[in-house]
Amino acid sequence: MTSYLVKPPIDLGEATVQNYKKSLNLASRLYLRADADDKKTISGMISDCEYAIEWLSTGRRPGNKRGIERRAAYQRERLVDPLKMQAYVQNSKAGSPSNLTEWQRFQIQDALSRLSDRERECYVLAHGECFSFSYIADLLGISRSSVEEYVERAQRKISEDLQSSLFLIS
Incomplete structure (x- = not known):
């Protein structure tokens, strides 16, 4: 130098x-x-x-076509708190603050019960286990786009249920 x-x-x-x-x-x-x-x-x-x-x-990240304020609704909302979903999958009963009450566990089970088996499987692997869509696709022997479609469909169903189910109201 x-x-x-x-x-x-x-x-x-x-x-x-x-x-x-x-x-x-x-x-x-x-x-x-x-x-x-x-x-x-x-x-x-x-x-x-x-x-x-x-x-x-x-005030925007360079290269982004859309700012966060113009994203579609399904891209902005968090349907289930990621920590709660992970705690649900781990089924831990220790004294961690991220553990769920019986009511919270029931709410998640109620939301997941409305999904098809494949949608539930993909949704839980993506949001509960935090696996990538590619890894889930390899694990289940389906295409990545199928995993993405199952997760999107599950999110759409859960979002609709949030509007109508008495059990999912916090």
Whole structure:
């Protein structure tokens, strides 16, 4: 590394658009004087600064087509608390705060009882065991898209049941 990169670091303050623009300007000037090895590192720094500037300026992660506020309802809602679903699958009775009461266990059983066997199996493996769709597909000998469809169908049914079942109201 050349000596101009070994200078003490410059504190540019908190993460603001202006400070990232200062960093970008500084990195761009260093890039012009750097040798081939350093140019690769500095270009990575430049792209990181540009990414952060875009994120801070727009308030959205760069590259996303839709912000979280414009997601479809099924993408935003959590039908079952993941910790409760995992506690249900583990069936643990120890003193952990994530363990379920008998009423909570009954509510989950009621929600799962309305699903087909395959939907229940895929939903529990995905949300209770936290397995990926690909792993579940390999485990059950079906395609990944089938697993995704079963889980989506199960979520849709549980969502509909949340509106109508007396047992699922917290």
